[in-house]
Amino acid sequence: MRQKRRPTPYRPTESSETVEETSESTKEVTCPECGGHLAHDTEHGETLCESCGLVVDEDEIDHGPEWRAFDAGERDSKSRVGAPTTNMMHDKGLSTNIGWQNRDAYGNSLSSRQREKMQRLRTWDERFRTRDSKERNLKQALGEIERMGSALGLPKNVRETASVIYRRALAEDLLPGRSIEGVATACVYAAARQANVPRTLDDVASVSRVDSMEFKRTYRYVVRELKLEVAPPDPENYIAQFASDLDVSDELEERAHDLLRHAKEAGIHSGKSPVGLAGAALYAAGLLVNERLTQGAVSDVTKVSEVTIRNRYQELLDHEQTRNGQPGQALAN
Template sequence: MKIEKLDNSVSEILQVVGICIIDPQLYRVIDVGSEWRTFSNEKSGTDPSRVGGPENPLLNGSDLSTVIGPGRGDASFDDFGVSKYQNRRTMSSSDRALINAFREINGMADRINLAKTIVDRANNLFKQVHDGKNLKGRSNDAISSACLYIACRQEGVPRTFKEICAVSKVSKKEIGRCFKLILKALETSVDLITTGDFMSRFCSNLSLPNMVQKAATHIARKAVELDIVPGRSPISVAAAAIYMASQASNDKRSQKEIGDIAGVADVTIRQSYKLMYPMAAQLFPADFKFATPIEDLPQM
């Protein structure tokens, strides 16, 4: 909304004609939204509503456009019956690229149920990269996917590269390259991911009870604190911790089931589990109720 101050002379005139003014310093509120007024007496078009797209601060032209109405009469057509005036929007190529990228980001976010705040942050990141012309030669699809990945990390709901790749049109390697280039170009950073960032979502998707989730969270945290899994990614450690906790409970899950949800290979889970198994007695929480004793847990 825009606020414009009226001068004292206008204020005095309004008081004379009977408009009650509480404050002499009158402010007039201007609505910059779409105009939904209907002009029913106009016969030039089938749609009497004069409307337009709302202002978009991410676009260079504020989404202003011109549309030529349908031609009528002989003057609107050439000798072959083709319309002389094409109905074309006067939108720059830069704005067109931005709109396509925003549409792609929104589509990817919808497919993995991301909040609008994440979409807005990803759109802003893409706008900064686009205006700075920092990633020339890279496809807009790859940049859009990397911006969405960064937005998830910055909003505190990280997603794995494989999850973003599953809804994207580009490869995981290309998303990873753009991710590093964007962080360098924008001089920004993201928080390091931890096992706790994924534990709740993975356990929920595996339909594991709260007891198993708490145990898996404790196992993963202790494994990192004791430096049992050096060099392993938080995702593989979380997957191995879920496997160990589930095997000790009545709600057992296979490595393949966990791998499909976590986006890691079975062999990756096995490698982390091998490192954690000898110290299993120290990893489980003290109040955990074992359905399968530690000595009967699978040995890789």
């Protein structure tokens, strides 16, 4: 059954344009029911009759730009071709790229003389794309950020943020005396922290080309010099990842969230490792729902010592029992 709208006179708006009849067009330009004139509503992606309101076509694809322009100068400044610019490439994706295939537009192989010519063009194109040391530095660093972001499964917006942080560090001359890989790793971790994406220091260090101590030292330096606003990590952000690795039930995972929420309300989490608290909450939740986990298994997943887990889970249980009006140490024993 065809969809109809209330047959009111259709008045084309700023976002609607009338479908004009042309001899070259093969599309239907008259209403199949009343023979009225059809109009295209770009705002709703529909083609409808101006007379009876019949919706002839819907869910159409808008091939126009996503921006609006109000004068010729604004239109010229916003118009573009190709992919959108991105901070994840040292030239923001605006330069040329000569493919490695030695074939012409028809798929035919190039002659030996043409292959030599294309190789020379590739060489010069590469030289022009990285004409100075800063551009070569940026190209190497952004490649490292992309590699680490892919290995850690970071979304595109986090990698974009890490690229922006590295550009700021390069512009403010923070790199002398530090390795490109170290600063790139620090930028990846800072971007993940800013986006509240749960990645631990050990996770990032495991995919980095620098040792853990250099990475942590560089991270503190970059955050201090660039005055980055990085909030302390929330222990609850790590629960889902650790629960998946430990293969625990949904009930245990939800109870771990409850323990951490209650601990944060009382301020118990202040000054303590969020990863350690997340691991301890999972272990304590296992005791409460009779789904026991070993401290060794939790330690292996969270990369936190068993001593830390024992100390933290006891604090969580003591607070939970006090909150419920029970004597301390009851559940732990």
